[in-house]
Amino acid sequence: MKYNIEEEYESIEKHDYDVLVIGAGGAGLRAAIEAGRAGAKVGIVTKSLLGKAHTVMAEGGAAAALGMADDRDSWKVHFRDTMRGGKLHGDWRMAEIHAKEAPDRILELERWGAVFDRTKDGKINQRNFGGHRFPRLAHVGDRTGLELIRTLQDKVVHEENVHIHMELTITNLLVENNSIVGAFGYQRDDGKFFLFNSKSIILATGGIGKSYKITSNSWEYTGDGHSMAFDIGAELMDMEFIQFHPTGMVYPSSVKGILVTEGVRGEGGILRNSKGERFMFNYVPEMFSGEYAETPEEAERWLDGDREARRPPELLTRDVVARAILSEVKAGRGSPNGGAFLDISHRGADYVKKKLPSMYHQFKTLAGLDITKEPMEVGPTTHYIMGGIRVHPETQETNVNGLFAAGEVGAGLHGANRLGGNSLSDLIVFGKRAGEHAAKSAISKSDFKNPSKELVQDIIKEVLSPFDDDKTENPYEIHRDLQEIMGEYVGIIRSEEKLKEGLVKIRELEKRTEKSGCDGDRKYNPGWHEVLDLKRMITSSILFAEAALARKESRGAHTRDDYPNSEKDLTKTLYVLSRGDDGGIEVKEEFMGEIPAELAELIEVEY
Amino acid sequence: MNEKMNIDVQIQRGDTENESTIETYNVDVDKKMVVLDALHEIQAFQVPDLAVRWNCKAGKCGSCSAEVNGKPRLMCMSKLTDYDLSEPLVIKPMKSFPLIKDLVTDVKWNYEVNKKIKPYSHPNGEEYHTMFQEEVDRVQEFRKCIECFLCQDVCHVLRSHNRRDAFSGPRFLLRLASLEMHPLDTLDRVPEIKQDFGIGYCNITKCCTEVCPEEIPITDEAIIALKERVVDRYYDPVSMFVRKLFVRN
Numbered sequence: 051m052k053y054n055i056e057e058e059y060e061s062i063e064k065h066d067y068d069v070l071v072i073g074a075g076g077a078g079l080r081a082a083i084e085a086g087r088a089g090a091k092v093g094i095v096t097k098s099l100l101g102k103a104h105t106v107m108a109e110g111g112a113a114a115a116l117g118m119a120d121d122r123d124s125w126k127v128h129f130r131d132t133m134r135g136g137k138l139h140g141d142w143r144m145a146e147i148h149a150k151e152a153p154d155r156i157l158e159l160e161r162w163g164a165v166f167d168r169t170k171d172g173k174i175n176q177r178n179f180g181g182h183r184f185p186r187l188a189h190v191g192d193r194t195g196l197e198l199i200r201t202l203q204d205k206v207v208h209e210e211n212v213h214i215h216m217e218l219t220i221t222n223l224l225v226e227n228n229s230i231v232g233a234f235g236y237q238r239d240d241g242k243f244f245l246f247n248s249k250s251i252i253l254a255t256g257g258i259g260k261s262y263k264i265t266s267n268s269w270e271y272t273g274d275g276h277s278m279a280f281d282i283g284a285e286l287m288d289m290e291f292i293q294f295h296p297t298g299m300v301y302p303s304s305v306k307g308i309l310v311t312e313g314v315r316g317e318g319g320i321l322r323n324s325k326g327e328r329f330m331f332n333y334v335p336e337m338f339s340g341e342y343a344e345t346p347e348e349a350e351r352w353l354d355g356d357r358e359a360r361r362p363p364e365l366l367t368r369d370v371v372a373r374a375i376l377s378e379v380k381a382g383r384g385s386p387n388g389g390a391f392l393d394i395s396h397r398g399a400d401y402v403k404k405k406l407p408s409m410y411h412q413f414k415t416l417a418g419l420d421i422t423k424e425p426m427e428v429g430p431t432t433h434y435i436m437g438g439i440r441v442h443p444e445t446q447e448t449n450v451n452g453l454f455a456a457g458e459v460g461a462g463l464h465g466a467n468r469l470g471g472n473s474l475s476d477l478i479v480f481g482k483r484a485g486e487h488a489a490k491s492a493i494s495k496s497d498f499k500n501p502s503k504e505l506v507q508d509i510i511k512e513v514l515s516p517f518d519d520d521k522t523e524n525p526y527e528i529h530r531d532l533q534e535i536m537g538e539y540v541g542i543i544r545s546e547e548k549l550k551e552g553l554v555k556i557r558e559l560e561k562r563t564e565k566s567g568c569d570g571d572r573k574y575n576p577g578w579h580e581v582l583d584l585k586r587m588i589t590s591s592i593l594f595a596e597a598a599l600a601r602k603e604s605r606g607a608h609t610r611d612d613y614p615n616s617e618k619d620l621t622k623t624l625y626v627l628s629r630g631d632d633g634g635i636e637v638k639e640e641f642m643g644e645i646p647a648e649l650a651e652l653i654e655v656e657y
Numbered sequence: 658m659n660e661k662m663n664i665d666v667q668i669q670r671g672d673t674e675n676e677s678t679i680e681t682y683n684v685d686v687d688k689k690m691v692v693l694d695a696l697h698e699i700q701a702f703q704v705p706d707l708a709v710r711w712n713c714k715a716g717k718c719g720s721c722s723a724e725v726n727g728k729p730r731l732m733c734m735s736k737l738t739d740y741d742l743s744e745p746l747v748i749k750p751m752k753s754f755p756l757i758k759d760l761v762t763d764v765k766w767n768y769e770v771n772k773k774i775k776p777y778s779h780p781n782g783e784e785y786h787t788m789f790q791e792e793v794d795r796v797q798e799f800r801k802c803i804e805c806f807l808c809q810d811v812c813h814v815l816r817s818h819n820r821r822d823a824f825s826g827p828r829f830l831l832r833l834a835s836l837e838m839h840p841l842d843t844l845d846r847v848p849e850i851k852q853d854f855g856i857g858y859c860n861i862t863k864c865c866t867e868v869c870p871e872e873i874p875i876t877d878e879a880i881i882a883l884k885e886r887v888v889d890r891y892y893d894p895v896s897m898f899v900r901k902l903f904v905r906n
Contacts, residue, residue, distance in 0.1 A: 083750070098712055098718075098720065099720065099764065099768075100768060101718075101804055102713075102719070102720050103712075104712075104713075105711075106713065106717055106718045106803070107713050107715060107717050107718070110877070115710075116786075145868065155783075160779075161779040162776075162777060162779070162841075163776070163779070163836075163839070165776030165788070165796050165797055165800060167797075168790040168793060170790060171787065172787025172788055172789045172791075173785070173787060185838075189798070190797060193717070196717065196803065197800060200800065204771070204774075204776060204777070205776065207771065207772045208766075208772070208776050216765075216768075239757045239758070239761075239763070243801075257818055266715075268712040268714070268718065269711065269712060269714075270712060302689035304687060304689050304690040304691060304692070304694050304716075305715075308714070308715045309715070352716040361793075402717030408716070408717065409870075411716070412715065412716065415716070415734050415736070416691070416736070422787065428826070443721050450694040506703060524702075524705070525699070525705075526701035526705065527700070527701065527702075530701075532691060548835075554707045568705055568706065569704075569705050569706050570705070570706030571706075571707075573672055573673075573757070573758050574708040574757050574758040574759070574761050575704065575706045575708070576700060576705070576707065576708060576709065577700075577706045578706070578707075596785070597720065
């Protein structure tokens with residue numbers, strides 16, 4: 051090793067924070083604001099610059115039953131839609147909290163300066179989206195995530211108790227006797243090591259999409275929170291439920307996977323196959339029959355505002371639409387680049403440019419296509435993980451004392467399939483709760499605990515090991531191999547055979563990863579970062595495959611070729627993953643319990 | 658259907674300690690790629706420690722700003738076919754910010770300026786305040802900014818005259834405009850727009866507007882409108898007269 055571990059240990063920069071928030075997307079920022087206000091000293095670390103987190107890419111909107119665009123909406127309908135969308139597998143208490151609190155969180159954003167699109171009477175306009183019974187998504191054109199993150203960013207920088215560390219990557223969580231004591235990381239621009247002593251840590255690290263080649267996710271989505279939490283004994287659940295968004299760009303190939311917002315369909319976009327058929331009418335599942343238009347004429351009347359007409363089938367939930375597109379392609383009716391056609395041109399150029407400006411811009415620039423005149427070509431892209439770290443529905447605390455999780459890295463709310471728009475509202479509802487409870491927990495503890503020197507030195511050795519001369523494998527190449535394997539073996543359609551084969555292949559990559567290394571020094575070194583990211587991606591990829599193997603049914607986003615039906619008996623079954631004593635993965639089957647009768651009734655109501 | 662080709666890319670390499678040099682890399686690309694893809698190919702197989710800042714590769718986060726053939730651009734939204742590839746593609750970091758390494762610059766100053774702007778101030782009281790679409794159209798246009806800082810990079814007050822001490826740059830005049838023109842914001846921001854953020858330094862060359870990847874009319878709609886407010890407040894002959902009279906008495 052070319053570095054002196056003792057010297058490295060002595061030169062670590064140390065900070066004490068009551069609450070350390072890892073991740074500066076919507077959940078992390080909202081949590082930090084709340085924890086700061088509760089009187090805790092708060093640190094935020096983000097591996098990017100502030101305001102660049104994945105939240106910025108959210109397009110369509112934030113779901114909240116404000117009832118401003120349609121007064122028939124209420125938290126009860128939102129709760130019902132979320133549970134149905136999640137194929138009845140979601141955590142009902144989280145779904146209830148989410149539906150009840152989302153409106154307040156949206157109004158709060160407005161009081162903090164967010165400027166949502168307006169209704170004719172000057173209130174917040176709300177957009178239709180897949181699986182939402184009424185227009186429910188507060189939005190700003192198709193850049194709602196930017197509005198959300200900018201509002202929170204401009205708020206958080208004025209919070210006295212909150213300190214922000216940008217471009218700092220956390221590599222390890224530190225735990226003693228199942229209690230969080232801190233985190234270790236490095237500053238990316240100079241490679242300097244940091245040790246944070248913390249009484250509470252909130253993981254708000256987002257998702258996992260970079261394990262896949264075709265993805266709408268940014269480079270940051272490497273499952274850091276999932277795998278770091280797993281390493282210190284946290285429980286994860288629902289890891290088999292990965293959402294493949296039905297509409298990603300499929301052409302040109304270099305931009306394959308970039309998101310095409312569901313807002314296109316919310317604004318009346320029509321899906322057609324290569325024969326020009328509007329195929330979604332053929333794919334309405336039983337659970338939703340009666341809620342969707344049966345003819346294009348009825349769909350058109352709905353678009354014109356006829357309250358008696360039912361919504362177009364393009365607005366079915368994402369899992370359904372993604373599978374429908376795949377079926378059309380499989381039947382030989384796909385578009386030239388293996389997707390479907392999505393057409394919004396009938397809404398008129400001015401309207402499209404006003405409501406979907408970044409889609410217009412994105413296609414014009416990257417595909418040379420004018421969406422106000424021609425249909426887009428779209429296909430499924432890895433988008434979101436419903437599963438993640440198991441949390442208490444009220445407090446967001448995990449089974450590790452002092453460790454909290456909020457946003458995409460947490461699990462429960464979305465069940466087997468997330469509704470579009472429920473992610474942004476998830477961030478602010480549960481971000482706030484995580485901040486509040488993490489602060490409360492931290493303030494109740496008297497002292498910071500210093501992690502042992504031995505533990506920290508071991509981590510330093512591990513983090514610096516990619517610089518060793520015998521580390522010769524190219525991490526970028528292994529990453530590409532992982533993406534191929536995940537698409538092929540742990541993709542949209544799964545089977546026991548494929549998953550087992552995939553696991554063997556990922557384990558082979560794991561061995562290669564141990565030998566992967568980097569060139570150069572520690573200053574802003576993406577190769578070094580890639581090796582560390584790769585370890586995180588491999589761990590989380592194994593977790594998805596193991597969970598997918600355990601669930602012997604098809605439900606929501608989890609589709610098994612060998613078990614094509616949903617099994618009623620498995621609706622409330624959870625596969626909980628954790629680290630066994632031998633370091634391996636333990637998969638426990640658990641029953642969620644019975645849903646309270648008054649909530650169960652709400653799910654049954656027809657509107 | 659992809660068209661492969663082989664191109665030369667010249668990249669500025671160096672950091673705070675090692676003087677920058679221009680290195681040439683030969684790389685196989687697909688014609689449909691964007692500039693950032695070409696850099697990633699070079700990074701993956703030739704220069705693993707090549708420093709490039711990027712996040713979304715979809716034109717939404719504003720991280721991958723650099724100067725491509727001398728023009729400030731988001732590399733994820735610059736198609737290779739936009740350039741004459743018979744010549745080497747030349748990629749340099751943004752000039753107006755201190756270099757960290759290769760194509761990555763230290764943009765912290767922007768965050769410091771932002772922090773000086775007083776936050777949005779909502780009217781007191783519990784009742785819901787309506788805002789109409791036509792009242793917020795312009796503010797929404799300003800809020801499209803993705804903070805790529807290309808406008809800051811190209812603004813000559815910052816780039817050539819290095820007046821960070823006195824001038825906030827177009828990005829933050831835009832942000833001030835989004836607050837000043839917010840129908841509900843309760844603060845009077847005109848004095849600080851003049852004094853603290855130095856709007857007078859802008860002499861409307863519109864370089865910022867030209868490079869804005871979001872095509873925000875920064876100069877015409879934000880800066881000129883703010884200048885008018887400053888002029889109305891401080892240089893309007895009638896009110897100047899009234900003020901003088903008031904001071905004298």
